[in-house]
Amino acid sequence: MRLFLVTPFIFLSLLSAGAADNRKENESLKAEALFVWGYPLVKNIQAMDAVMNGSLPMLGQVGVNRFSHARRTMRPEDRFVSPNIDVLFSVAILDLTDGPIELEVPATSGQYYVLQFIDPWTNSFAYLGKRSTGTKAGKYLVVGPEYSSAVSEEPEFCKDRVIRSPQNLALAVLRISISNATSIDYLHSLQKGFKIRCLVDEKCPYANPFDSAPIEGNNFWVLLRWALERFTSPKDETELVEIATELLAEKELGTSSVLNKPILLSAQNSGLKKIESLALNGGYKGKSGWRSLIDLFNYNRSNFSIGALEEPNWIIADKHDAFLKRALAARIGLWGNHGYEATFFEAWTDAKGQQLFGKNKYLLTLSSPIPAKAFWSVTNYSAPEFFLYENNENKYAISSYDKDLVRNADGSVTIIFSHDRPSDTAANWLPTPKGSFRPLLSIYQPDLSEIRRYQPDPIEALP
Incomplete structure (x- = not known):
C-alpha cells in the first residue's frame, strides 16, 4: 500500500522536474533571443560613443x-x-x-x-x-x-x-x-x-549623449538595459521589450557594472556563437563562392522617410529573420546601406569550394558589364576581424575608377589575389594576408533592373 501511495508522488515529482526543465529551457531561449535582438543596439551605442x-x-x-x-x-x-x-x-x-x-x-x-x-x-x-x-x-x-x-x-x-x-x-x-x-x-x-x-537652442552642438552610459564596464546586459530606458523599440518588437523587462530587472543584474545572472551569461555566449557562425560564412555554399548581401540591410520594417523605400522586396517579411540579419549586419557591416543604395557580395571560397587563404594565389575575372550606375570596387579584408589588411603597398581595393585599372579586350577586369607581389604585373593586384581573407565586391547605386540577377564570377585558385 505504501508503494502505491509513493508512486504517484514520484510521478508528480518527475512531472514537476520536467516542467522546471522546460521552463529553464524556455527562459534560456528567450534570453538568447533577447541578446541577438539587443546586440545591434549595444554595438551601435558603443560605436557612436567611440567615434x-x-x-x-x-x-x-x-x-x-x-x-x-x-x-x-x-x-x-x-x-x-x-x-x-x-x-x-x-x-x-x-x-x-x-x-x-x-x-x-x-x-x-x-x-x-x-x-x-x-x-x-x-x-x-x-x-x-x-x-x-x-x-x-x-x-x-x-x-x-x-x-x-x-x-x-x-x-x-x-x-x-x-x-x-x-x-x-x-x-x-x-x-x-x-x-x-x-x-x-x-x-x-x-x-x-x-x-x-x-533651430531651437543656440548652444548647439550639444554634449555627448552617452556620458551616462555604462560603457567602460563592457557589460552587455547593463548597457542594453540603459539603452532600453532611453530608446523605444520599433513598434512591432514589443514582445522582446517584455522579455527584457522580465530578465533585466535591477535586482537580477545587480550593480551598474556587475552581471550575476548565469542564464544571461550563457545566453550571451550562445548568441555570440550564433552571430559569429553566420559572420564567418555560416556554412554558405553558393555556386560561385560569393554570397549576396543585397537583402542583409533590409531589416527596417516600420520607419521610412525621404529616400527609404517602403516596398515589400526591400523589407524582410519575417521579423525574427530581420532581428538575426540586423545582428549579423552589426557584426560584419555596421552602418551599411540598403541594397538599393549599395549592393555587396562577399567571398569565402574559391570556385572549388575551398576556403580562401593568402598563402595561395587566386584570379578573379569580373565580366562586363557590372550593374553599377555610380562605381564598383573589390576590397580585401582580414578575417575574422573584417579590417583593412595593412600592407607595404598601401593597396586595399581595385575600383572601376582606378586610373591604372587594366581591362581585358572584352571589357572584363582580371584581379590577382596573393600575399607576394606578382612578377608580371601589379596593376590589378590585391595583397592578401597569409591567413584567411574575405574580399567584398561593392556596387554603388546599382541598376535595380539587373542587380538581383547579377552574380560575380568565381575566384579561381592558381597553381
Whole structure:
C-alpha cells in the first residue's frame, strides 16, 4: 500500500522536474533571443560613443549636431568593420531632443554621394543623395518623433523636405565618392557645403549623449538595459521589450557594472556563437563562392522617410529573420546601406569550394558589364576581424575608377589575389594576408533592373 501511495508522488515529482526543465529551457531561449535582438543596439551605442572619443583617426572627435569630416579615405588604423575606401566620410550625431535641426546640402554637380540616417537600432530610415534626391543644393528639416507641424513653426523651405527620425537620437553618415573627382580639394569643398543648424537652442552642438552610459564596464546586459530606458523599440518588437523587462530587472543584474545572472551569461555566449557562425560564412555554399548581401540591410520594417523605400522586396517579411540579419549586419557591416543604395557580395571560397587563404594565389575575372550606375570596387579584408589588411603597398581595393585599372579586350577586369607581389604585373593586384581573407565586391547605386540577377564570377585558385 505504501508503494502505491509513493508512486504517484514520484510521478508528480518527475512531472514537476520536467516542467522546471522546460521552463529553464524556455527562459534560456528567450534570453538568447533577447541578446541577438539587443546586440545591434549595444554595438551601435558603443560605436557612436567611440567615434565621439576619437576612435577613428580620420574623423577626429565626432560632435553632436555638427559634421566631422574625414579629409582622407579610410586606412588600416581606422579600425572599423568592412570599411569602404572609395569615399570620403563625414559623420554627425543628431540630437533632436530640444527640437528640429536644419540640414543644408550643396550642389555636387553630379558627383555621387549618399547621406544616410540611422536610428539607435541601426535601422536606416532616410537617404539623401544622387539616387534618391539628386545632386542639386537644398535644405531639409530633421525632426524627432514628437514633432508636429501644427504646433511648430516650419521654415518655408521645408515643404516636402521633412526627414522624420523615429528617435530623438540619430546618426548621419555622409559618403562622397572619390570616383571621377577633379581633386581632393574639390571633395573637401563639397564636404564643407553639408551644414547643420540648430533651430531651437543656440548652444548647439550639444554634449555627448552617452556620458551616462555604462560603457567602460563592457557589460552587455547593463548597457542594453540603459539603452532600453532611453530608446523605444520599433513598434512591432514589443514582445522582446517584455522579455527584457522580465530578465533585466535591477535586482537580477545587480550593480551598474556587475552581471550575476548565469542564464544571461550563457545566453550571451550562445548568441555570440550564433552571430559569429553566420559572420564567418555560416556554412554558405553558393555556386560561385560569393554570397549576396543585397537583402542583409533590409531589416527596417516600420520607419521610412525621404529616400527609404517602403516596398515589400526591400523589407524582410519575417521579423525574427530581420532581428538575426540586423545582428549579423552589426557584426560584419555596421552602418551599411540598403541594397538599393549599395549592393555587396562577399567571398569565402574559391570556385572549388575551398576556403580562401593568402598563402595561395587566386584570379578573379569580373565580366562586363557590372550593374553599377555610380562605381564598383573589390576590397580585401582580414578575417575574422573584417579590417583593412595593412600592407607595404598601401593597396586595399581595385575600383572601376582606378586610373591604372587594366581591362581585358572584352571589357572584363582580371584581379590577382596573393600575399607576394606578382612578377608580371601589379596593376590589378590585391595583397592578401597569409591567413584567411574575405574580399567584398561593392556596387554603388546599382541598376535595380539587373542587380538581383547579377552574380560575380568565381575566384579561381592558381597553381
